[in-house]
Amino acid sequence: MQPVAPLDLTFQALADPTRRTMVERLSRGPASVSELAEPLAMTLSAVVQHLAVLEASGLVRSQKAGRVRTCRIEPKALQAAERWISERRASWEHRLDRLGAFLAETEPKPRRRRKT
Amino acid sequence: MTQRSTKHATFTIERIFPVSPARVFAAYADAKAKARWFGGPDEWEKSNLTLDFRVGGRESVSGGPSGGPVHHYNALYQDIVPNERIVLTYEMHLDKTRISVSLGTTEFKPAGEGTKLVYTEQSVFLDGHDDAGGREQGTRGLLDNLEAALRRVA
Numbered sequence: 715m716q717p718v719a720p721l722d723l724t725f726q727a728l729a730d731p732t733r734r735t736m737v738e739r740l741s742r743g744p745a746s747v748s749e750l751a752e753p754l755a756m757t758l759s760a761v762v763q764h765l766a767v768l769e770a771s772g773l774v775r776s777q778k779a780g781r782v783r784t785c786r787i788e789p790k791a792l793q794a795a796e797r798w799i800s801e802r803r804a805s806w807e808h809r810l811d812r813l814g815a816f817l818a819e820t821e822p823k824p825r826r827r828r829k830t
Numbered sequence: 831m832t833q834r835s836t837k838h839a840t841f842t843i844e845r846i847f848p849v850s851p852a853r854v855f856a857a858y859a860d861a862k863a864k865a866r867w868f869g870g871p872d873e874w875e876k877s878n879l880t881l882d883f884r885v886g887g888r889e890s891v892s893g894g895p896s897g898g899p900v901h902h903y904n905a906l907y908q909d910i911v912p913n914e915r916i917v918l919t920y921e922m923h924l925d926k927t928r929i930s931v932s933l934g935t936t937e938f939k940p941a942g943e944g945t946k947l948v949y950t951e952q953s954v955f956l957d958g959h960d961d962a963g964g965r966e967q968g969t970r971g972l973l974d975n976l977e978a979a980l981r982r983v984a
Contacts, residue, residue: 722838812867
């Protein structure tokens with residue numbers, strides 16, 4: 715079993731829009747490097763560099779068969795990152811839900827102007 | 831033996847409340863008001879929230895599910911600008927184990943007639959201990975969820 719990549723690397727890898735596009739593409743299924751590069755407006759070598767960052771983070775694995783390098787997503791790293799953020803966020807989202815309810819409950823009544 | 835590890839993460843949450851920044855700020859500054867919304871889920875057993883709301887002052891609250899581990903929250907106020915900003919540091923214990931240390935920044939910004947609240951948390955999460963709660967959220971679509979989280983982080 716592979717050790718789970720440190721979350722720092724995961725977030726660093728996902729901080730870049732090109733790499734998120736690549737992850738999105740791979741979440742639909744494995745792809746070759748040239749297939750990954752196709753929708754991106756950059757050189758193949760730039761794509762390979764982005765791929766290296768994704769691989770170092772553990773988000774993506776690639777395998778070479780003949781002349782074609784096939785990339786696929788590694789769901790475990792994504793799950794670890796997703797879980798950590800969703801747990802911390804969830805508890806704060808719930809707190810702020812309660813704050814909103816509290817503010818609504820304690821809304822001062824609009825003052826009625828006395829009719830003269 | 832405890833497996834030592836550290837994990838760092840940052841997230842930001844934004845909310846719009848239809849009341850003035852002064853009213854939202856007051857819900858943070860007053861112990862009675864804060865006890866109404868802070869702390870854990872409604873079904874948790876809680877200790878009284880203590881709050882000494884001034885720079886250098888402390889805040890604490892404990893709570894947890896009935897029969898489960900007790901979460902202890904201990905905060906130190908670092909910066910307070912009335913109706914505008916609160917910066918604090920806090921640590922969480924799960925029973926006797928320290929599980930995380932965080933820097934929390936809350937900003938209150940006027941938004942029309944209401945308030946935009948922006949909360950940013952930067953944390954180190956110690957030795958892989960899970961902060962209970964919200965785990966069930968993991969069932970949602972992985973990428974959808976992650977993307978949404980990252981959009982808010984960005």
